[in-house]
Amino acid sequence: MSAFAAERVNLSSLNQHAQDEFIVKYRDGSAQRSSAASLQSALSTAATGFSGKGKALGLKHLRRIATGSELIRAGRKLDRAEAEALMRQIAADPNVEYVEPNARMYPLITPNDTRYGEQWGYTDADAGINAPSAWDISTGTGVVVAVIDTGIASHSDLNANILPGYDFVSDAAAARDGNGRDSNPADEGDWNNATECDSLFQDVPARNSSWHGTHVAGTIAAVTNNAKGVAGTAYNAKVVPVRVLAKCGGSLADIADAVTWASGGSVSGVPANANPAEVINMSLGGGGSCSATYQAAIDGAVSRGTTVVVAAGNNNGNAANIQPASCNNVITVGAVDSAGARSVWSSAQKSNYGAVVDVAAPGSSILSTLNAGTTTPGAESYASYGGTSMATPHVAGVVALLQAKASTPKTPAEIETLLKNSVRAFPQTPDQPIGAGIVNAKAALDALGGGGTPGAQTYSNSADYAINDNATVESPITVSGRTGNAPSNASVSVNIVHTYRGDLKVDLVAPDGSVYTLLNYNSNDSSDNVVATYTRDLSSETLNGTWKLRVNDNWVNDTGRIDSWSIKF
Structure with a gap:
């Protein structure tokens, strides 16, 4: 099978146990999209080419999902290896856009x-x-x-x-x-005994009904x-x-x-x-x-x-x-x-x-x-x-x-x-x-703008900024539409992914260029990542303008990224 076909197979939600339903999306304009006979012929070809551990396999089309993909069912339960093999066989058809398990939630x-x-x-x-x-x-x-x-x-x-x-x-x-689908959304109970869910996930214990939707509502x-x-x-x-x-x-x-x-x-x-x-x-x-x-x-x-x-x-x-x-x-x-x-x-x-x-x-x-x-x-x-x-x-x-x-x-x-x-x-x-x-x-x-005088607001930047060895990077946040100065108890929350925290110096840079150190270098700190909230007196700084989180790495062999940060004032 080509690497291109393999990329169309989503295995991330494939469980270790029995699987018999799959979702297949055929490309727009393909015969399988417009003809039930062509679709069944494609499924029969995939079933014939499948070599599993057990008896011959049949594939049945159940229905088209609202997203335009097809729900299909195998003639028997497949273990993980067999399910993967079948999905790859289906994806060998160049008209297949993707195939994935009908995963359980x-x-x-x-x-x-x-x-x-x-x-x-x-x-x-x-x-x-x-x-x-x-x-x-x-x-x-x-x-x-x-x-x-x-x-x-x-x-x-x-x-x-x-x-x-x-x-x-x-x-x-x-x-x-x-029955199956109907207009009555009443919760009939989601309880199960000690064995009836084991064909989907192994060793699911007996449990009472949760009435989960009622609690959420x-x-x-x-x-x-x-x-x-x-x-x-x-x-x-x-x-x-x-x-x-x-x-x-x-x-x-x-x-x-x-x-x-x-x-x-x-x-x-x-x-x-x-x-x-x-x-x-x-x-x-x-x-x-x-x-x-x-x-x-x-x-x-x-x-x-x-x-x-x-x-x-x-x-x-x-x-x-x-x-x-x-x-x-x-x-x-x-x-x-x-x-x-x-x-x-x-x-x-x-x-x-x-x-x-x-x-x-x-x-x-x-x-x-x-x-x-x-x-x-x-x-x-x-x-x-x-x-x-x-x-x-x-x-x-x-x-x-x-x-x-x-x-x-x-x-x-x-x-x-x-x-x-x-x-x-x-x-x-x-x-x-x-x-x-x-x-x-x-x-x-x-x-x-729902009423009242706005209180403290939080401004965030969740874009990733790479932190390279012996380098400095800045992540900006622009504030506008505010009046006056920042408070004396401004809050700065930082989420930095890094393999050696002690290599880093983390500063908040105000719009006028003033620097407020949040974390300094510490060669003895071998922990990873920086996930912290700092409070700083920014009362001398104007709120409006571009604030920056500046991170400097002063050593080699360890890198990371600014994952996100926010400032609240």
Whole structure:
């Protein structure tokens, strides 16, 4: 097989166990795109050329996904080696643009049995999103948020803000509702016994239903000021529940169609969404870098003006290895606890981190709406959960507040910039990078022009600047439209990737050329990276102008980059 064909095979989300569904994109204008017979002939050719360990293999076309790719199924389960061999055989056809597994996605949640009597994540304390002050300006009225998740359970503290949704789970057995796709997004429970998910991922333990979508929806838009229960971040917004996760998770193909539908796109066989979403919340994810199928669905949603907010993941790793967290054109959310530290739920479960994480939000002990059923739906309830799943709806809710207040709808790119430029600095330096700071609803609305005198604002530069041996590099940030001087407690947050920190001198350079040292050389410091927040008195400096982060490397053999930095004043 040619190297060109190999490049069209996405193996990043291929699991170690059984795989029988794949997504194949044929090139526009090819016979396979326009003719069912040509498509089946191509699949038969690939199946004939496949040499696996077991019996002969048949390939069946299931349906076309809304992104234009084809969902196909093999006649039996394949192990990783066989699945890879089949994908390479399919990609040998020059008309194939790409082939990838129909990967599984799961709720990104870490349940916590401890119930807290208050929603600390809304406060104006160090790690909260400063919602009460924001509610004087916007409550999300008129904005629709799609929650792509496990569906929704009936709850009296939520029902008034729920619009008609859809069930995109195409596997009737996993859906537990007796059919495939339908117009009822009710959560039938995502519980599983000790063995039924093992064909997808080995040794999945038995677990109760999570009612994950109901918890997420409550954080976004629980009914508020009704003398009961909990409040929602954007409590006058409406939620469209879109069911994609059921027993043993959900498939990439179903989720891609759901993203398209939720944002107002067309999906074959599914009635149009009467309430296209300005915001999509995806508190879900799976292994692998962003697939072409995910990216195509997200790009389509963004082109229709929908902001897509996704969870970074909970496995204490680089979010670049999780999808959709690693996709372009999304806002990827990390999680903090009430002290502002990176969330920790167990020794192995901590908020994911890395350059793809855009912002952080409260994600530990988050109280919201739930259901008391262990398997099938029971009585409505409330409970505290933890996870980047819980951080994400805080951000989606803030996006709803912004869009409700904006005189004209903001583009997804404009929303991302507003959020990043208005974050509050981490009250303590995260042990790994989890974004520009903690989302600040009031400051974001102020930056939008939503009312009041703007308080402190955060300005960021997330472009990479290489740090070479014995060299100096500068990363600029230009500030305009402000009056007066900087404060005496300006905050500078730095994320530098480097293999020997002691080689570096890091300075803040003011617009007039004044230099403020943040970190000096230290030949005894053999640690790597610089992830820190510094406070400096800049009261003699004019706010407007170009500020620079200057990094000098004074030795050889160790290099790196300025990954991102921000200044808040």
